[in-house]
Amino acid sequence: MLRNVLIGDAQADRVVPPSGFTAQLTLFASGAMAFLAVFALALSLASGRLAERWASELARSATLRITAPEDQVAAQTDAALRVLRQTPGVARARALSQEEQAALLAPWFGPGLDLAALPVPQLIEVMEDELGYDAAGLRLRLAAEVPGAVLDDHTRWRKPLVEAANSLRRLGWISVLLIGGAMAAMITLAANAALAANAQVIEVLRLVGARDSYIAGAFVRRFTLRALIGAGIGVALGLGGVLLLPEASDEGGFLTGLGFRGLGWLWPLLIPVLGALVAFAATWFAARRRLKELS
Amino acid sequence: MIELDDVGYSYGGGELLSNLSVRLAPGSFHFLTGPSGAGKTTLLKLCYGALTPTSGTVRAFDADMRGLDRDQMALLRRRIGVVHQDCRFLDHLPLADNIALPLIVSGRDMAQESDNLKELMSWVGLTARADARPPELSGGERQRAALARAVILSPDVVLADEPTGNVDWDMSMRLLTLLVELNKMGKTVLIASHDLALIRAAKSQVQARVLRISNRRLQLAGADL
Structure with missing residues (x-):
């Protein structure tokens, strides 16, 4: 037919x-x-x-937020980066520059934002490797060594x-x-x-x-x-x-x-x-x- | 060839035909007559399977029509040419295609059949009207075209329902001559007609049996015709 x-x-x-x-x-x-x-x-x-x-993009990344008194931010950031480098499953971690953080806030505050005038937390971008890291274990260690750090693995909104x-x-x-x-x-x-x-x-x-x-x-x-x-x-x-x-x-x-x-x-x-x-x-x-x- | 055995047909609660038995032998010529509404068209329809009898058996080519499926019925109808009273053409097709319709639906190669078609159209005197649409034809032309369509597949049986109903005497004689010629070629012919003059004219040309439907039954008509 x-x-x-x-x-x-x-x-x-x-x-x-x-x-x-x-x-x-x-x-x-x-x-x-x-x-x-x-x-x-x-x-x-x-x-x-x-x-x-x-x-795929969000599954491999996480953000660590350092909220601390101004004089402790740099020390806690260094401590957090040290912990992350020692954590199995973390491929790399880096603190965002002032310019990068300003760019993230630009959609809300406009260009040319002076971050020094705002109490903005320091952000650390965390990229995991193929195996991934133990988020619960990392949180516990961060709580002990970097009290101002909060790990957001994007799961909640991803x-x-x-x-x-x-x-x-x-x-x-x-x-x-x-x-x-x-x-x-x-x-x-x-x-x-x-x-x-x-x-x-x-x-x-x-x-x-x-x-x-x-x-x-x-x-x-x-x-x-x-x-x-x-x-x-x-x-x-x-x-x-x-x-x-x-x-x-x-x-x-x-x-x-x-x-x-x-x-x-x-x-x-x-x-x-x-x-x-x-x-x-x-x-x-x-x-x-x-x-x-x-x- | 076609055999009706104790056939009855009821419609709308009334019995139109009852206890009809007749056999159309190969090469025979029959007239079916009777008053209007007696059931001539119904009997023809029973012969080509358009109606199913309410009692009795209709056999065509040794097959009980009641047992045929639609495909088998289609094949059977290619062996029975029917000239309808109202001709029944497809108005959107030219006359030549209407006459060739049985060839077309049976899947014949039209290029190879072209000569046959021309010859047949010449036989019925319609060559010049090949491209005309059915509504443009006269009554006589329609009847001749219907006859040509009925025989184009060279069927074994030709059934004609009042084929001269809408034409003058000269045209009636011409159509009758065509049907007699077909019979002489070996075709079985059954003509339903109430035209006694036509039947008398036919009897001078061919040996025809005349059947009359009267009071729902079929009788062999006598010498009064």
Whole structure:
């Protein structure tokens, strides 16, 4: 059957009259759904990339905060760095410079901030190695040797962020599935309308010896090709829209960079094929059911 | 070839036909007559499987029609050419394609069948109307086209339901001649008609049995025709 659709039969296609509004409905529905599917796919893939980036970048890092009287900050920072260098699983540790700390606060206080005028704690960036360190043991040792140190291993806020990104990814895929289902429903309705409108044609075809598979095939081929063309147009427009989205940037946060990356651009090309398969299945089942009813 | 054995057909709570038995032997020529509403069209429909009898058995080519699935029924209908009273064309197709429809749906190579189609269209005198759409045709042209479509697959049986119902006498005679020619080629022919003049004219050309439906039953008509 699928082979017949792909090869086509010009004579068989002609025996089914062109059906105006169902053709346009199928073309529009598949085009609109493919357009939406491109964005759902882009959202899903971008969320996936975000989740992976957050998970991998943040999982290996931690921050040590030194909050101490001004005259003890330097000593406690040195002590903390010494403890960290001796801790198995810590690949490197370094105290952030005044400029780096000022840059971190710049989004809230603006540029040119004089940290000396503020009671800002000293931050130490900790990078762990492949094996990782024992956070509980490190905390105990720091409590004993560096009383002003607080270890933040990012777990508390990293986890919900990664979960949120993963949820977005799931929602993207669910949207793609729902779009496919909605497309199948609309094409089924259009196919049913076309079959009902052509009941007399079907009767004549049967009277002259047409098999049901032949009649169904003529309708299936027509709707599958329309869905393929509609989805192709929808994907082209969708990709155009994605190309117009702003590039990923630090300023834009996660709202930018929603497009495709590298081989990800190939994913949308599957949408017309999947759309055609959905149309094929929807029309095939609708036609078989309708032909059975007309027996 | 086609055999009805004690067939009855009820519709809407009323019995339209009852205890009908008839055998259409290969190469035979039958007329089916009777008043309007007697059940001639119903009997024809029973013969090509468009209706299922409520009692009795219809056998075509040694197969009980009741036991055929839809694919088998499709194949059976390629062996039975039917001329419908209302012709039943596909209005979106030109006449040539309508006549070729049985060839198209049976998957024949149309390039190879092109000569046959032209010959058949010439036989029914419609060569010049090949590109016309069915609504543009006259009653006689429609009937001749319907006959051409019915025979294009060279079926074993031709069933014609009032084939001369909408045409003048000259055209009736022309159509009758075509059906008689088919019979002479060995085809089994059954014509449902209430046109007694046509039946009398036919009897002068071919040995025809005349069956009459009366009071839901089938009788062999006598010499009063």
